[in-house]
Amino acid sequence: MKKAEVGNIIEFRGGLQGIVEKVNENSVIVDLTYMDNYRDLELEQRTVVNHKNYKIIKDNAFK
Numbered sequence: 484m485k486k487a488e489v490g491n492i493i494e495f496r497g498g499l500q501g502i503v504e505k506v507n508e509n510s511v512i513v514d515l516t517y518m519d520n521y522r523d524l525e526l527e528q529r530t531v532v533n534h535k536n537y538k539i540i541k542d543n544a545f546k
Contacts, residue, residue, distance in 0.1 A: 486534055487511050492544050495537040501530070502544045509533060517544070 487493050487503045493513060494500050501513035510533045515526050 484534065485539065487537065487539050488543075490543040491539050492517065492541040493532070493537040494540050495532045499526075500540060504529065507531075511537070 487506065489503055489506060491503045492500060493503060493511070495513075499515065500518050501515045502517045503511045504514050505512040510531050513530055513532055514528065515521055515530060516528055518524070
């Protein structure tokens, strides 16, 4: 399994998407404001996702 890197866009928990801001040993910190419907979902701005619980959608959001 390939670990995400800073700037990757990942998908997790049934379709939520976000940009990886920090990579930790067992998890990543994800910015959820990337999603168009972020405000409608009433979520926190960031969340932590274990490496086992996401898939990489795009290699780098900043390219």
